[in-house]
Amino acid sequence: MKQRLIGMMLVFVWCLLSASAVTAASPAHKDRSNLPITVKSNEMSADNKGKTAIFSGKVVAKQGDVTIFSDKLVVSYADKDKEVEKVEALGNVRIVQQNRTGFADQAVYDSRNGRIVLTGSPRVVQGGDSITGKVITYYVDDEKSDVSSGGDPKSRVEAVINPPARKNDAGSR
Numbered sequence: 330m331k332q333r334l335i336g337m338m339l340v341f342v343w344c345l346l347s348a349s350a351v352t353a354a355s356p357a358h359k360d361r362s363n364l365p366i367t368v369k370s371n372e373m374s375a376d377n378k379g380k381t382a383i384f385s386g387k388v389v390a391k392q393g394d395v396t397i398f399s400d401k402l403v404v405s406y407a408d409k410d411k412e413v414e415k416v417e418a419l420g421n422v423r424i425v426q427q428n429r430t431g432f433a434d435q436a437v438y439d440s441r442n443g444r445i446v447l448t449g450s451p452r453v454v455q456g457g458d459s460i461t462g463k464v465i466t467y468y469v470d471d472e473k474s475d476v477s478s479g480g481d482p483k484s485r486v487e488a489v490i491n492p493p494a495r496k497n498d499a500g501s502r
Contacts, residue, residue: 367391370402380406388418398423399436415439422447429455433465444468462486 371386384402391397400420406413416438424431434449444466447453451465463479478484
């Protein structure tokens with residue numbers, strides 16, 4: 330049962346990580362389904378009655394070119410077919426894929442709605458570009474995202490977008 334639960338958790342990680350960490354659509358969508366997933370943590374506990382598996386202590390989940398780091402990873406699954414319903418990455422969350430990195434205090438993947446919600450000072454960085462807000466939501470199936478200020482008039486969405494470097498400028502000086 331633990332093997333099946335770990336397998337389900339790894340399916341979640343694949344779903345989470347296959348979504349691009351930025352709003353721009355990638356030119357080629359990689360199929361990670363055939364790649365092995367490795368999850369390392371200091372501890373793991375499964376509660377079949379409570380339908381959860383908890384990985385804690387320097388959690389690192391990796392599949393292909395995508396890695397999730399967090400203090401704790403909580404996987405909740407449905408009773409009938411052991412399908413993953415929700416996964417929460419808690420504490421010092423960092424999601425890395427190539428040159429894109431997402432940071433937050435918490436990330437929640439809701440498999441039924443196909444979305445990932447980053448909260449707690451969420452920030453996504455790609456190269457020199459970045460976006461911050463109160464809540465960053467990624468819609469996995471639609472490859473789109475929303476960034477909001479959470480209704481707080483003192484909080485604002487902030488994007489830093491740098492112009493592309495000009496190739497000829499470097500050689501002409």
